[in-house]
Amino acid sequence: MSINFNNAIGLQLKLARTNKDWSLDVASKHTGVSKAMLGQIERGESSPTVARLWNIATGFHLPLSYFFVAIEDNDLSQSMLNSESGISISTLFQFDLETKSEVFCLTLAPLHQQISAPHNDGVIEQILVIEGEIEYLLNDQWHHLNKGGVVKFNANQKHGYRNVSESQAVFHNIIYYTSENKFSV
Known part of the structure; x- marks a missing residue:
């Protein structure tokens, strides 16, 4: 099964937020990324920049590659x-x-x-x-x-x-x- 790159990152973000029991508002405060942008990323409507993805990973205390797990699990490891x-x-x-x-x-x-x-x-x-x-x-x-x-x-x-x-x-x-x-x- 193929998965869209943006959707894969969005799924990982939603999982991280759910696991921490954070609302979009709380996630925004921890990451410095707007609530609206986080929602767009979760829905696969926006592709985060490298800098923004680092801010999200830092705010969640996660390694950057956490957001690529769904991509690599679906044979898109060559995706950039x-x-x-x-x-x-x-x-x-x-x-x-x-x-x-x-x-x-x-x-x-x-x-x-x-x-x-x-x-x-x-x-x-x-x-x-x-x-x-x-x-x-x-x-x-x-x-x-x-x-x-x-x-x-x-x-x-x-x-x-x-x-x-x-x-x-x-x-x-x-x-x-x-x-x-x-x-x-």
Whole structure:
């Protein structure tokens, strides 16, 4: 059975909200995403941006890949979140409870910049540049990485990525959720 990408994310959001016994209003307060937008996402009427989906995951204290479970369970694992011009994200390894990690492949269009709000305390990101060159933002400063370059940082602060070339840039993003993060869904 095939499932629409937006519907799959919406189903996971509704499940998370139901499991926490949160109204749309309460979910909105925890995620910083409007009640109307959350409702549209749940109904599959709106495709969340990567940034918005991160806000939702952070507010629910969930790993990002939680929202891709229904997609991958329905043979759409090659699907990418392409809801924003300039960035796509695909899951390489879904969240693993034992290692408390997940791995994504991000592709940035030429000269695209992506800023991420702080994640929950204890979230650590590692990035490995696979193709092209990027810069990453930490402490309001951009730092350069070429192909093969790596970095590890605490993601509980504003951070970002930008492609500084005229060609696409691809990097793997390994996200660790330390024991400070409690997953309730």
